Amino acid sequence: MSGRRRLVVVGGSQAGCVTAAALRQFGFDGEITVIGDERHRPYARPPLSKGVLGGTEPDDSVFLSTADDLDIVGGVRAVRLDMERKLVELSDKDSIRYDGLVVATGARARRLSRHGEEVTLRTLDDAIHLRERFDNAREVAVAGGGFLGLEIASTAASLGKAVTVIDQITPLAGRLGPLLSDMVLTAAAEAGVKVRVSTGGVELRPGRHGGDRLQSTDGTVLAEADVVVTAVGDVPNVEWLHGSGIALNGGVVVDADCRVAPDIVAAGDVTSAPGVDGRYGRTPHWWNASAQATTAASTLLGREPETRPGSRASFCWTEAFGLRIRIAGQLPPIGEPVVVGGSLEDRSVLLAWSPPDGGTGIGTAAAVNFPISAPKLRRLAEDPTARGGAR
Numbered sequence: 001m002s003g004r005r006r007l008v009v010v011g012g013s014q015a016g017c018v019t020a021a022a023l024r025q026f027g028f029d030g031e032i033t034v035i036g037d038e039r040h041r042p043y044a045r046p047p048l049s050k051g052v053l054g055g056t057e058p059d060d061s062v063f064l065s066t067a068d069d070l071d072i073v074g075g076v077r078a079v080r081l082d083m084e085r086k087l088v089e090l091s092d093k094d095s096i097r098y099d100g101l102v103v104a105t106g107a108r109a110r111r112l113s114r115h116g117e118e119v120t121l122r123t124l125d126d127a128i129h130l131r132e133r134f135d136n137a138r139e140v141a142v143a144g145g146g147f148l149g150l151e152i153a154s155t156a157a158s159l160g161k162a163v164t165v166i167d168q169i170t171p172l173a174g175r176l177g178p179l180l181s182d183m184v185l186t187a188a189a190e191a192g193v194k195v196r197v198s199t200g201g202v203e204l205r206p207g208r209h210g211g212d213r214l215q216s217t218d219g220t221v222l223a224e225a226d227v228v229v230t231a232v233g234d235v236p237n238v239e240w241l242h243g244s245g246i247a248l249n250g251g252v253v254v255d256a257d258c259r260v261a262p263d264i265v266a267a268g269d270v271t272s273a274p275g276v277d278g279r280y281g282r283t284p285h286w287w288n289a290s291a292q293a294t295t296a297a298s299t300l301l302g303r304e305p306e307t308r309p310g311s312r313a314s315f316c317w318t319e320a321f322g323l324r325i326r327i328a329g330q331l332p333p334i335g336e337p338v339v340v341g342g343s344l345e346d347r348s349v350l351l352a353w354s355p356p357d358g359g360t361g362i363g364t365a366a367a368v369n370f371p372i373s374a375p376k377l378r379r380l381a382e383d384p385t386a387r388g389g390a391r
Contacts, residue, residue: 002040004099010038015268015289020295037077043283048127049151075343081244096338103266107234112204137226154320157175157191164194164223177332187321249280258296267292287315313381327382333364
């Protein structure tokens with residue numbers, strides 16, 4: 001264990017909590033302090049845009065279970081890192097020393113404007129606030145047609161709201177490919193949701209009759225609603241690391257072992273790693289956060305990681321408009337899929353795509369309202385020829 005007795009995890013996120021749990025699992029019996037900037041105890045974000053926003057799941061259902069022997073400090077932010085002194089300075093003017101550090105500060109919602117009333121959905125408080133706004137709204141507009149934007153739109157439509165979604169590209173096409181994105185958009189249209197594409201960009205402006213409006217850069221009004229929600233991506237929380245000597249490139253730069261610097265690792269939405277093309281990028285999904293967390297814990301304790309992020313098929317999912325889509329492997333899928341089970345017409349189907357280069361690498365597998373476990377779906381993506389054992 002290299003003589004480390006105090007490990008500090010900056011970030012009360014899923015990545016931070018999974019890292020802390022893995023540290024205990026791997027035998028670390030010293031002090032672990034988890035620092036979070038929210039007043040709530042650590043929680044999972046995926047239900048926020050679904051059951052919590054729609055009121056079908058209680059707010060406290062999102063809280064993560066954490067070990068009793070963790071020192072969880074909430075309501076404070078890390079504001080500066082001094083690597084030489086191994087010191088994290090906090091927003092309450094306090095500071096904490098570490099022997100080993102985990103950076104898991106995640107990301108915050110990207111915004112379209114600078115005014116503080118812009119409505120986003122990133123935190124539990126955001127979800128509660130938006131749910132209250134929905135109570136008195138008839139029309140809802142969503143800027144952003146990614147997973148989050150369409151999940152918000154789906155929940156709003158299920159509550160009887162008139163919903164419009166605006167994006168610069170066809171929603172989800174860049175993530176799910178044409179077949180699956182068309183399926184989602186067809187289901188959205190059946191739910192009464194209008195989708196508009198504004199290739200020139202989208203701006204948020206005050207509405208003429210209250211509320212807000214979304215318009216194109218030439219001033220064309222795209223949607224005006226009682227509630228406008230922006231879901232246009234996120235921004236990694238790295239400002240506290242400026243001037244620390246930590247390498248930043250669209251996030252905290254990590255190697256294959258989630259190592260950042262001596263005695264420092266990172267995991268989750270805040271991390272940036274080189275892709276196959278050499279360009280750095282983030283993978284802000286819960287699966288990546290969990291995979292990196294386990295790797296980061298191993299690395300910090302001087303263990304050889306059992307697996308490394310990127311060595312296995314990635315996994316993500318979304319639920320919108322009656323469709324539960326789970327997808328593993330390369331995104332977006334390329335080419336035509338093979339129907340392994342179910343049927344496209346019934347919207348209950350298991351699909352497999354070969355690797356993009358036609359070789360033996362990782363392909364793509366997707367389950368739409370189809371019963372298959374996540375591990376089996378990932379194995380199907382990793383070996384699309386082994387379809388006989390998919391069920």
